[in-house]
Amino acid sequence: VQVVESGGGLVQPGRSLRLSCTTSGFTFGDYTISWVRQAPGKGLEWVGFIRSKTYGGATEYAASVKDRFTISRDDSKTIAYLQMNSLKNEDTAVYYCTRVVRDDSYFDYWGQGTLVTVSS
Amino acid sequence: EIVLTQSPATLSLSPGERATLSCRASQSVSSYLAWYQQKPGQAPRLLIYDAINRATGIPARFSGSGSGTDFTLTISSLEPEDFAVYYCQQRGIWLTFGGGTKVEIK
Numbered sequence A: 001v002q003v004v005e006s007g008g009g010l011v012q013p014g015r016s017l018r019l020s021c022t023t024s025g026f027t028f029g030d031y032t033i034s035w036v037r038q039a040p041g042k043g044l045e046w047v048g049f050i051r052s053k054t055y056g057g058a059t060e061y062a063a064s065v066k067d068r069f070t071i072s073r074d075d076s077k078t079i080a081y082l083q084m085n086s087l088k089n090e091d092t093a094v095y096y097c098t099r100v101v102r103d104d105s106y107f108d109y110w111g112q113g114t115l116v117t118v119s120s
Numbered sequence B: 001e002i003v004l005t006q007s008p009a010t011l012s013l014s015p016g017e018r019a020t021l022s023c024r025a026s027q028s029v030s031s032y033l034a035w036y037q038q039k040p041g042q043a044p045r046l047l048i049y050d051a052i053n054r055a056t057g058i059p060a061r062f063s064g065s066g067s068g069t070d071f072t073l074t075i076s077s078l079e080p081e082d083f084a085v086y087y088c089q090q091r092g093i094w095l096t097f098g099g100g101t102k103v104e105i106k
Helices: none
Strands: A002-006 A009-011 A017-024 A032-038 A044-050 A059-061 A069-074 A079-084 A093-101 A106-110 A114-118 B004-007 B010-013 B019-025 B033-038 B045-049 B062-067 B070-075 B085-091 B095-097 B101-105
Touching: A002 A093, A017 A032, A017 A093, A017 A114, A032 A069, A032 A106, A044 A069, A044 A079, A044 A093, A044 B095, A059 A069, A079 A093, A106 B033, A106 B045, A106 B085, B004 B085, B010 B019, B019 B033, B019 B085, B019 B101, B033 B062, B045 B062, B070 B085
Parallel strands: A009 A114, B010 B101
Antiparallel strands: A002 A017, A017 A079, A032 A044, A032 A093, A044 A059, A069 A079, A093 A106, A093 A114, B004 B019, B019 B070, B033 B045, B033 B085, B062 B070, B085 B095, B085 B101
């Protein structure tokens, strides 16, 4: 199983950025995929997830990003995306893509993370 | 939102010693609790899920216990590679993490 994030970088407050999560080694379409972030020197924060098509591809988000962030997936390419709009300074973090198991409960495989810095 | 409180914030121990880490939930999470290990510059790694089950490839010196609101991660005999930060995580209405416990070399 491999999970690789990309797309991070420096962005100004109020702007948008899209992260990609490229996966291999498992049947991507069968799994919920989640994003978890970690601000510099801080703990882990769940951002949101997208369920498999079996469950309608439903999404859930943390309150801190709801209505600003959108997770999508392309099962044919085994890629998930995190579209981040109206970015704030407090969104600065390493963003991890993870596979979710056990009825959307736990994160068993993680990527190496991609750093997003929101600053003017 | 269910809040997870981990204690202590820092645990200073020597290799070979036993480590006992605590995670307390603000309301019951049944057994829906996991533990992760994170080393500097690395992604977290799943250690324990459903409070007591070791994830694939996790050594037997790691064990989890508890249910409801009080949980414990025990490392029976610390190896040099076990010095890291440990997070608990619950699955309730949303997914939340505790603030972490750093296990450092004494």
